[in-house]
Amino acid sequence: MNEEYKNKVNKKYEKNLQKGERFWPDSIYKDLLISFAIFILLIGLASFVGVHPEPKVDPTDATYVPRPEWYFLFLFEFLKYFPGELEWVGATVIPGILVAALLLLPFYDKNPYRFYTKRTFALGLMSFIVGGMVTLTIKAATVITGPMALALFALVWGTLFFALHKRPEQKTATRKSLLWLATIGIFAIIGTAYVQTAALAGDEEEAVVANTIAEKMALGQDLYSLQCVECHGADGEGGTITVTAADGTEELLPVKAINTKDEMYTRNDETLYNIIAYGQPSLGMTPFGGAYGGELSTSEIEYIVTYLRYTWDDRAEVPADAVSSSIPALAEGEVPSYEVHISAVTKRYCVSCHREGKENNNYIMDNYEDLLNGGDNAPNIVAGDMNSILLQVIQGNEVNGQTGLIHVMPPSGKPLKDEYIDMFIRWVEAGMPNTAADAAALSTAAPAE
Amino acid sequence: MWKNIYDWLDERLGLQSLYENLLDRPEPHGTWWNTLGSASLFLFVMQALTGIFLTVYYTPSPDHAYDSIQYIMNGVAFGWLIRGMHHWGATLMVLVVFIHMLRVFFSASYKYPRELTWMVGVMLFLLTLGMGFTGYLLPFNQRSYWATVVGTNIAGVVPGVGPFILKALRGGTDVSALTLSRFFSAHIWMLPAALAGLIGAHLYLIMRHGESAYPDADD
Amino acid sequence: MASSNRISRRNFVALMSAALGSIMGVVMGIPIVGYLIDPALKTESGEAWIPIGLLEDFPIGTPKSFSFTRSHVNGWEKTVNSYGGFVVRKSETQLLVLSSRCTHLSCSVNWEEARNEYVCPCHNAQFSMEGEVLGGPPPYPLDRYEANVEDGTIMIRFPAVRFDEVEG
Numbered sequence: 001m002n003e004e005y006k007n008k009v010n011k012k013y014e015k016n017l018q019k020g021e022r023f024w025p026d027s028i029y030k031d032l033l034i035s036f037a038i039f040i041l042l043i044g045l046a047s048f049v050g051v052h053p054e055p056k057v058d059p060t061d062a063t064y065v066p067r068p069e070w071y072f073l074f075l076f077e078f079l080k081y082f083p084g085e086l087e088w089v090g091a092t093v094i095p096g097i098l099v100a101a102l103l104l105l106p107f108y109d110k111n112p113y114r115f116y117t118k119r120t121f122a123l124g125l126m127s128f129i130v131g132g133m134v135t136l137t138i139k140a141a142t143v144i145t146g147p148m149a150l151a152l153f154a155l156v157w158g159t160l161f162f163a164l165h166k167r168p169e170q171k172t173a174t175r176k177s178l179l180w181l182a183t184i185g186i187f188a189i190i191g192t193a194y195v196q197t198a199a200l201a202g203d204e205e206e207a208v209v210a211n212t213i214a215e216k217m218a219l220g221q222d223l224y225s226l227q228c229v230e231c232h233g234a235d236g237e238g239g240t241i242t243v244t245a246a247d248g249t250e251e252l253l254p255v256k257a258i259n260t261k262d263e264m265y266t267r268n269d270e271t272l273y274n275i276i277a278y279g280q281p282s283l284g285m286t287p288f289g290g291a292y293g294g295e296l297s298t299s300e301i302e303y304i305v306t307y308l309r310y311t312w313d314d315r316a317e318v319p320a321d322a323v324s325s326s327i328p329a330l331a332e333g334e335v336p337s338y339e340v341h342i343s344a345v346t347k348r349y350c351v352s353c354h355r356e357g358k359e360n361n362n363y364i365m366d367n368y369e370d371l372l373n374g375g376d377n378a379p380n381i382v383a384g385d386m387n388s389i390l391l392q393v394i395q396g397n398e399v400n401g402q403t404g405l406i407h408v409m410p411p412s413g414k415p416l417k418d419e420y421i422d423m424f425i426r427w428v429e430a431g432m433p434n435t436a437a438d439a440a441a442l443s444t445a446a447p448a449e
Numbered sequence: 450m451w452k453n454i455y456d457w458l459d460e461r462l463g464l465q466s467l468y469e470n471l472l473d474r475p476e477p478h479g480t481w482w483n484t485l486g487s488a489s490l491f492l493f494v495m496q497a498l499t500g501i502f503l504t505v506y507y508t509p510s511p512d513h514a515y516d517s518i519q520y521i522m523n524g525v526a527f528g529w530l531i532r533g534m535h536h537w538g539a540t541l542m543v544l545v546v547f548i549h550m551l552r553v554f555f556s557a558s559y560k561y562p563r564e565l566t567w568m569v570g571v572m573l574f575l576l577t578l579g580m581g582f583t584g585y586l587l588p589f590n591q592r593s594y595w596a597t598v599v600g601t602n603i604a605g606v607v608p609g610v611g612p613f614i615l616k617a618l619r620g621g622t623d624v625s626a627l628t629l630s631r632f633f634s635a636h637i638w639m640l641p642a643a644l645a646g647l648i649g650a651h652l653y654l655i656m657r658h659g660e661s662a663y664p665d666a667d668d
Numbered sequence: 669m670a671s672s673n674r675i676s677r678r679n680f681v682a683l684m685s686a687a688l689g690s691i692m693g694v695v696m697g698i699p700i701v702g703y704l705i706d707p708a709l710k711t712e713s714g715e716a717w718i719p720i721g722l723l724e725d726f727p728i729g730t731p732k733s734f735s736f737t738r739s740h741v742n743g744w745e746k747t748v749n750s751y752g753g754f755v756v757r758k759s760e761t762q763l764l765v766l767s768s769r770c771t772h773l774s775c776s777v778n779w780e781e782a783r784n785e786y787v788c789p790c791h792n793a794q795f796s797m798e799g800e801v802l803g804g805p806p807p808y809p810l811d812r813y814e815a816n817v818e819d820g821t822i823m824i825r826f827p828a829v830r831f832d833e834v835e836g
Contacts, residue, residue, distance in 0.1 A: 009561055016477035016662035023660075024472035025681035027479050031487035032681075036688045038488055038541065042495065043695065046533025051522070054590035056515045059624075066595030069585050071543045071578070079603070088606040103571045105554075106564035114557035114664035126554055211523040213741065269746070315739045315748065317714045502700055506743070516744035524743065526706040527699035 060291030220307025337439030477662035
């Protein structure tokens with residue numbers, strides 16, 4: 001770089017200043033407006049999009065698919081193209097070279113020209129790299145496949161190039177409209193890909209995240225009903241379990257009540273958590289934590305602990321918004337529906353045993369269809385029939401079925417609350433409606449009879 | 450009276466010359482693309498502000514980080530707003546700084562006499578990415594934990610020094626309380642201090658050389 | 669160049685920056701103040717009836733201490749606090765439940781049988797059996813718990829209230 005070149009640059013800049021503007025007030029209003037627009041955008045995003053809730057960290061959950069923040073996605077995707085032993089090249093050498101190239105750009109870019117038509121190589125290379133990054137990001141973040149993304153980007157960048165490549169016969173207006181077209185194209189592609197991906201992601205099952213103590217209690221109750229009721233009873237009253245020893249002999253073990261003051265005062269949350277996670281094998285309790293062969297994640301165990309603590313510990317201040325019962329009460333003359341009432345009762349008291357993989361005469365109670373028609377003794381419940389097996393056993397009467405004697409349910413010997421038995425009876429009487437709408441139609445029709 | 454106060458302050462602070470030198474400067478005609486630099490600065494200030502207020506409740510420990518964030522989101526008035534703005538501000542800042550860099554590249558503004566401005570700018574961009582990476586771990590949820598496991602693993606694949614870098618980044622072999630507290634320290638002290646210093650240098654260089662002019666066909 | 673035009677433009681930009689700045693200041697400022705003082709605005713409920721023991725276990729004529737614990741969620745952390753008090757039965761029908769927290773600086777007072785008064789170990793304050801201040805720095809008598817007897821068990825209403833706020 002010689003003095004002559006420097007002089008030329010400086011002179012040109014002086015000239016530009018002469019016919020230019022002043023920072024205040026000529027150009028600062030643009031900065032102000034843009035900053036204000038960003039401010040509004042931030043408030044809008046925080047208010048209407050928010051931050052996606054994520055479950056608590058669980059280092060034992062090996063099934064979790066990690067995703068980096070979106071602006072590192074391209075690097076994440078890029079690494080897929082490197083075989084194991086060369087991964088370090090893609091992970092460190094190439095990004096390192098790119099960073100160094102970016103940092104030292106003014107030193108090796110000796111091209112004295114500044115106008116874009118005279119810098120085709122530099123601009124082309126940069127466009128290629130940026131295009132590649134955007135393509136990789138979109139490929140990693142959306143359902144678009146590699147070739148599709150490449151083709152689309154070739155199209156967009158082609159249009160851009162065609163627009164920017166200065167030819168004398170091309171009008172400025174044409175160029176501008178082409179530029180706009182390319183920009184809209186880019187946004188359209190990103191937008192469509194994003195919408196498609198969001199639609200796909202919506203189908204996937206997501207972990208439920210509880211935010212408040214009340215929500216944790218509600219989720220904890222559901223989990224307790226499913227996982228714990230079988231041995232500990234619906235209200236932690238205990239019971240007996242059959243344990244099969246290593247030599248095949250069966251042994252009846254008592255399960256002590258866990259809803260007592262003794263239990264609650266002498267075990268803190270961490271102890272309760274550990275008991276659920278590791279189990280107490282010598283007492284017949286299997287581990288429930290995902291890391292030890294159980295079905296529960298760390299958050300789920302924590303929800304159960306919260307439920308136990310706030311339900312049975314009389315020292316705890318139950319939050320005002322906590323729902324004391326997940327089962328809605330039935331009004332006078334109201335017909336219960338499966339959807340609203342019966343499923344809530346079965347979920348709380350029955351499904352712990354009456355689900356896949358348990359000993360239950362193949363009677364699965366977690367959906368309407370199986371509840372009505374499933375099981376070895378099917379049908380266990382018949383519309384209008386007060387002698388239905390299910391109604392009999394929950395009212396304390398044993399029944400002779402195809403599989404032999406059917407015991408009283410629940411098997412702990414502690415019967416369901418009268419209002420829930422009444423709920424079942426009224427439901428069977430009314431013809432076992434599935435949805436709330438069906439039940440409502442029946443309750444309005446009832447007085448006419 | 451205002452006049453007297455102003456005169457007193459002006460005499461000591463030199464407000465008039467500040468105004469003349471910093472604000473009432475001549476510059477070449479700019480376009481809307483020239484606002485991206487000040488937009489980056491604005492976002493940095495917003496991130497600093499919301500970040501400072503997040504530390505009022507946030508606790509950088511594996512036992513508390515997640516719960517404290519949940520408390521910010523659900524237990525504190527406007528906590529969701531502060532966290533939401535910090536979260537989205539990070540995304541916007543990476544985007545705006547990157548586009549700002551591309552603008553400078555395409556208008557060849559990095560050439561003489563603004564080479565140093567460019568280099569400082571590239572460092573600012575890298576620091577912004579560093580802020581994104583360290584900040585991502587802080588909520589200590591599934592996503593952030595596993596992203597950090599993978600992100601630090603990438604540094605660990607370098608032959609020879611890889612395992613050493615990995616342990617230095619994580620503060621041990623696992624992503625643990627040590628990782629969280631060093632990421633927190635980097636996120637709220639080291640990187641912001643470096644960013645603030647370099648932003649000062651960047652602004653000084655811009656004042657010194659003036660805003661660049663868009664090249665025309667003669668350049 | 670028309671100089672007046674320039675100046676008005678300058679003023680306009682200055683006005684606009686001031687306006688936009690104030691809008692941002694207010695839009696950010698109010699939430700931030702709310703965010704910072706929020707814990708001070710939360711109302712502590714925590715009201716509960718707590719059983720402290722059988723009535724027959726508490727003697728007539730001399731105060732007997734009792735204690736219980738309550739857990740309280742501060743933010744996301746659960747704190748278990750212990751509370752103590754005295755049951756004073758002057759006759760078969762009269763029942764007075766006092767908090768053992770000294771009204772001066774919340775130290776725990778002890779019943780001194782020989783002196784027939786409660787003594788605070790921190791600043792040697794003295795209270796009578798009914799909680800009246802006999803000497804020392806406390807500004808007012810010991811706090812009281814509203815109490816009931818249900819099926820022979822004494823139930824007290826948590827938290828304790830100032831002596832002059834007890835109903836009846």
